[in-house]
């Protein structure tokens with residue numbers, strides 16, 4: 001800590017999430033005394049722009065976390081598992097975007113709009129708080145949308161179907177969609193490399209491994225398990241189907257929710273509208289609802305198509321369409337909000 005401002009390291013600064021972290025740190029003017037950019041040896045020696053300057057990028061190396069207060073990790077699980085303990089040993093608090101530590105019972109999994117009190121209390125100055133995990137992007141967007149309903153009416157069951165963007169798979173995911181789209185428009189075949197199916201003008205089941213026992217892919221399992229952990233509600237019933245669609249940025253989710261206590265569409269709408277980090281776009285007359293393009297680059301989760309599920313008697317069931325920028329609220333922005341909570345604690 002220098003002048004009560006933290007020294008921040010961004011691990012994976014050159015990636016899709018890492019670049020968004022830099023954009024948001026600049027936009028929010030998050031206080032910091034130093035910004036240290038780290039990536040693989042491939043990027044070492046190059047620079048990234050920040051506030052009109054060119055910041056150098058270094059490779060992860062011994063001593064790279066010396067004097068760092070907060071380390072924002074976005075370089076995948078393997079890097080987090082190896083380097084997060086080293087950052088902590090050097091005295092930093094790690095906010096980790098990977099899935100490496102999310103389900104560790106000793107690691108808090110935080111969405112600031114939902115469970116900020118799960119953040120550990122500040123310890124002695126100069127001592128880190130260990131690892132804080134940033135949840136899965138699809139889970140974050142769903143929880144921001146549904147938390148106001150959970151608080152007001154309780155939630156029994158969720159059926160969520162997703163339409164997930166290429167950038168959820170990082171910079172290479174976006175490249176693959178763009179390259180294949182250009183190829184198909186030029187009359188050439190779409191050749192898959194990163195994904196298991198052609199992406200241009202197509203959609204497919206999420207590209208994570210399927211558990212043969214449950215039939216769930218890893219993305220679906222993360223949404224279910226992480227939502228239960230964040231809400232501290234192991235009983236909530238959730239079923240998920242996760243699909244990649246040929247969209248560059250921002251995930252969409254069709255959500256059907258069964259409330260514990262019945263309500264009306266008006267009360268549900270009011271509860272959602274009062275929730276933090278939410279903007280309602282629900283203009284039936286103009287057929288104007290959330291879209292990934294409207295959500296791209298936005299901090300808020302967009303919600304529309306709010307309506308009663310008439311297939312359930314008694315006002316228990318409701319449907320909605322939700323869009324959120326998964327590079328921002330689903331990753332970089334959520335991590336920076338956690339960092340800002342840490343800074344407010346004086347870490």
Ligand SMILES: NC(=O)c1ccc[n+]([C@@H]2O[C@H](COP(=O)([O-])OP(=O)(O)OC[C@H]3O[C@@H](n4cnc5c(N)ncnc54)[C@H](OP(=O)(O)O)[C@@H]3O)[C@@H](O)[C@H]2O)c1
Pocket residue numbers: 011012013014015016017018038039040041042043044060073074075076077079097098099135136137167168169170171172326327330331
């Ligand atoms: N994309 C999303 O929407 C999203 C949402 C939530 C969470 N996440 C998580 O965030 C993490 C990053 O995702 P991303 O989408 O930003 O991926 P990405 O675009 O592929 O970027 C990966 C980053 O990790 C760096 N890296 C790779 N191997 C490294 C190594 N051995 N040592 C140091 N740095 C290394 C890369 O550096 P080089 O450029 O030098 O290779 C790059 O900066 C992943 O854990 C992902 O699961 C992503």
